[in-house]
Amino acid sequence: MGLCFYCTFLLASSCPASSGEGPGPAAVLPHFIKSPPASGHRAAAQPGETGPPCPFSASPPAVRTMGGPRGSVLLQGLCVLLILLEAGSQKTSGCARWCPPKSTCVNATTCRCSPGFSSLSGEIFSSPLESCDDINECGPPPLVSCGRLADCQNTEGSYHCMCSPGYALASGATTFVNESENTCQDVNECTSGQNPCHNSTHCLNNIGGYECRCRPGWKPVPGSPNGPSNTVCEDVDECSSGKHMCHYSTVCVNTVGSYKCRCRRGWKPKPGFQDKQLNTTCEVPAAEISFPTWTPPPGIKSQKLSHFFERVQELRRDFNPDLAQETIQKLIESMDEMLKPSGDLEAMDPSERHHMATHFLLGLETVLRTLAKAIPRASFTYRSPLDTELSLMIQEHEDGNVTMGQTHAQMLLNWAVATEPSNSGPTVMGILSIRNMQNLLSNASLELEPEKKEQLKKIHRSPVRGAQLQLLSAVNVVFLSNTNTEKLDSPVTFAFSHLENPQPKKLGTRQELICAFWKGDKNNGHWATTGCQTLGTRNNSTTCQCNHLSSFAILMAHYDIEDQKLSLITKVGLxxxxxxLLLCILTFLLVRPIQGSRTTVHLHLCICLFVGSTIFLVGIENEGDQVGLRCRLVAGLLHYFFLGAFCWMSLEGLELYFLVVRVFRGQGLSKWQLCLIGYGVPLVIVAISAAVKSKGYGYILYCWLNREDxxxxxFLGPVIFIVLCNAVVFVTTVWKLTQKFSEINPDMKKLKKARVLTITAVAQLFVLGSTWIFGLFLFDPDSWVLSYTFCILNSLQGLFLFLLHCLLNKKVREEYRRWAGRITGNKYSEFATATSSTSHHQTQAHRPSESGM
Known part of the structure; x- marks a missing residue:
């Protein structure tokens, strides 16, 4: 400091005087070598000064330097050098060396952060451990404001503002600093060509952005992301997806990005509408669709049928194509009313009912096929309160298989099968399931195809005469636009639901589930199986496949297998x-010695059996597929005479009871009482049965009582009662006979006693009808042991009666000898017979005859 002061003092002589003389050497020195003010900032020049002020201007008068002017210059240079060295030394020793990056030195103990940076202590700090970090002017909290639609972007040591995405400055610049410079406005990416939307989409500008949206009638491709720039679209088929707004009287036709509503074939637009528009509404011309003519067949007399066809004529007269759906519902309700179980349909002859069923099913199919074309909907289902169900499908031409169904039935077929050959109008498919058709189709026969007959014949080793049928399912009327369905190009598969029934027995037995269809002809109708096969049954549903269409049902068929051996035994025995029996009748009428109440019972028993067996042998088999008057008459006569035979069997038991149990306690019934019981009781039973259900006499296979209902x-009720009563009489009789044999002759040999008792007991079995017990236990027709036993015993009942009442009776044998003598002219034989007869009467007074028992 002394050196610097000295030089300064020496240089003071060159400073201008206060009088304002020219500048001295000090004027040429740089101003930064001058001592800084105490504040640390450079001093500003005073007004009027031409140079830096001389710090020593107030010093004493200048002293002249040594050596003159040249020495003065050297001295000044040396001083300047010294001053510079001293200033550098002062600077080095007065500033802190530890100031961190992004800062400047203030003095030896403090530093200052550069603009845009700050330390924990602020702008100025004195701790060597602190650092200058960037100040985030964008916050939070923000220290600056960029204005609306703009975002603040922080930079190192500073910041700038940018418009938000989708916006840009009006000037075209990208950044700005002050809010006052904010001119951000929306950018239309769709018109500026900046959007990368796929050509299948539509660009939609939004405020601050854009969206790639599918056009109306298009949808994003499956798997395509739904975003603003990568969405890919495809056409929407509004017709198949059901998203169209076409009126139900039209058909939807898909177009690229849209659809059209076209009138169905045969229909036309309503007034005020045009075809193939989105709002097209159509109607069917009255001249195109009309209610078909449907009248009852001639010769049918039934109030229910008459009322039904009157209702049909009313529907036909009031038919309006726009109300076809309501017309179909009313038709089904009228049909249900006609088919209710109570009515006069059951009183009709089977041939008339079956003919009516054929006419009814064909007419119903035609009417429904026609009216379905007037229904504007593509599908229609109606289920009546009585469980009659109709399903319709009305569509334009399609390819491949189509399935339709309902509660009772389902159908699978090829669309080409259903299409009408002329291809005019929409294609109609329908299934009508009727639960109450049993009233019209009862007692119908089954026509087995030859292959089926041969198969059953090989299984049972006997021909099949027919089958007893039980209707398990609803009758399903199947109809299509195509009316030529007798032979289809491809088969149709059905699945029919039916009532629960015991599972069909294994192949080789008489019972099985079959798929059958109703086959009508001009005068009658019957079930058939030709062209149909049963594929399987599961969970009360049977699957069938047929190569034609008709009215189908699931039947339980119980085949009537004709056993030729059993048939031969029956005919020979009868x-x-x-x-x-004829010999018995003649004997009881002509042999006077045996006349009495018991003979009267024997006589009328043989008469009833003779007449009944004759009718059975001649007319038991029904001829044809219908139950006629002849068959009903045969069944009624068989019912009466066989019941009469059992009534006389009961009187046999009663007479035997009086003879054995109540002997010597009074006589039995008189002849007129016996006839009243023997012929009156069966007459009452047959009269009541015929009055209750006259159609119960006769069925398809035999002229006998129908098993239905x-x-x-x-017949079985009275027979069981009589057989049980006679069984009691039989046991009582055998027991009493055993006692009487012991009382009459205790010394009778046991073998003889057993022989007589056995013969008498066996004979009474046939007389009292006890052999019918085998028939009552014949529940299974396949039980050949019971079948043969019952057939042999009952077909030979007349033979047993002849043996018991004629050949084993001594009086009858003697009368036979006397007749034989008259015929041959043998007087000795006649005399011997008379003598024997007298001796017999004398012996009879002392003990009863064994044969008489």
Missing amino acids: VLSLLC GFLWS
Whole structure:
């Protein structure tokens, strides 16, 4: 400091005087070597000064330097050098060396952060551990404001503002600093060519952005992301997806990005509408669709049928194509009313009912096929309160298989099968399931195809005469636009639901589930299986496949297998019994010694059996596929005479009871009482049965009582009662006979006693009808042991009666000898017979005859 002061002092002589003389050497020195003010900032020049002020201007008068002017210059240079060295030394020793980056030195102990940076202590700090970090002017909290539609972007040591995405400055610049410079406005990416939307989409500008949206009638491709720039679209088929707004009287036709509504074939737009528009509404011309003519067949007399066809004529007269759906519903309700179980349909002859069923099903199919074309909807289902169900499908031409169904039935077929050959109008498919058709189709026969007959014949080793049928499912009327369905190009598969029934037995038995269809002809109708096969049954549903269409149903068929051996035994036994019964009748009428109440019972028993067996042998088999008057008459006569035979069997038991149990306690019934019981009781039973259900006499296979609705019990009930009563009499009789044999002759040999008792007991089995017990236990027709036993015993009942009442009776044998003597002219034989007869009467007074028992 002394050196600097000295030089300064020396240089003071060169400073201008206060009088304002020219500048001295000090004027040429740089101003930064001058001592800085105490504040640390450079001093500003005073007004009027031409140079830096001389710090020593107030010093004493200048002293002249040594050596003159040249020495003065050297001295000044040396001083300047010294001053510079001293200033550098002062600078080095007065500033802190530890100031961090982004800062400047203030003095030896403090530093200052550069603009845009700050330390924990602020702008100025004195701790060597602190650092200058960037100040985030954008916040939070923000220290600056960029204005609306703009975003603040921080930079190192500073910041700038940018318009938000989708916006840009009006000037075209990209950044700005002050809010006052904000001129951000929306950018239309769709018109500026900046959007990368796929050509299948539509660009939609939004405020601050854009969107790639599918056009109306288009949708994003499956798997395509739904975003503003990568969405890819495809056409929407509004017709198949059901998203169209076409009126139900039109057909939807898909177009690229849209659709059209076209009138169905045969329909036309309503007034005020045009075809192939989105709002097209159509109507069917009245001249195109009309209610078909449907009249009852001639010769049918039924109040229910008459009322039904009157209702049909009313519907036809008031038919309006726009109300076809309501017309169909009313038709089904009228049909249900006609088919209710109570009515006069059951009183019709089976041939008339089956002919009516054929006419009814064909007419119903035609009417429904026609009216379905007037229904504007593509599908229609109606289910009546009585469970009659109709399903319709009305569509334009399609390819491949189509399935339709409902509760009772389902159908799978090829679309080409359903299409009408002329291809005019929409294609109609329909299934009508009727639960109450049993009233019209009862007692219908089954026509088996030859292959099926041969198969059953090989299984049972006997021909099949027919089958007893049980209707398990609804009758399903199937109809298409194509009316030529007798032979289809491809088969149709059905699945029919039916009632629960015991599972069909294994192949080789008489019972099985079959798929059958109703086959009508001009005068009648019957079930058939030709062209249909049963594929399987599961969960009360049977699957069938047919190569034609008709009215189908699931039937339980119980085949009537004709056992030729059993048939031969029956015929031979009946012929032999008829001869024996005829001899019995002649014997009881002509042999006077045996006349009495018991003979009267024997006589009328043989008469009933003879007449009944004759009718059975001649007319039991029904001829044809219908039950006619002849068959009903045969069934009624068989019912009466066989019941009469059992009534006389009961009187046999009653007479036997009086003879054995109540002997010597009074006589039995008189002849007129016996006839009243023997012929009156069966007459009452047959009269009541005929009055209750006259159609119960006769069915398809035999002229006998129909098994439906328990009508067979009008015969089985009395038979069971009589057989049980006679069984009691039989046991009582055998027991009493055993006692009487012991009382009459205790010394009778046991073998003889057993022989007589056995013969008498066996004979009474046939007389009292106890052999019918085998028939009552014949529940299974396949039980050949019971079948043969029952057939042999009952077909030979006349033979047993002849043996018991004629050949084993001594009086009858003697009368036979006397007749034989008259015929041959043998007087000795006649005399011997008379003598024997007298001796017999004398012996009879002392003990009863064994044969008489």
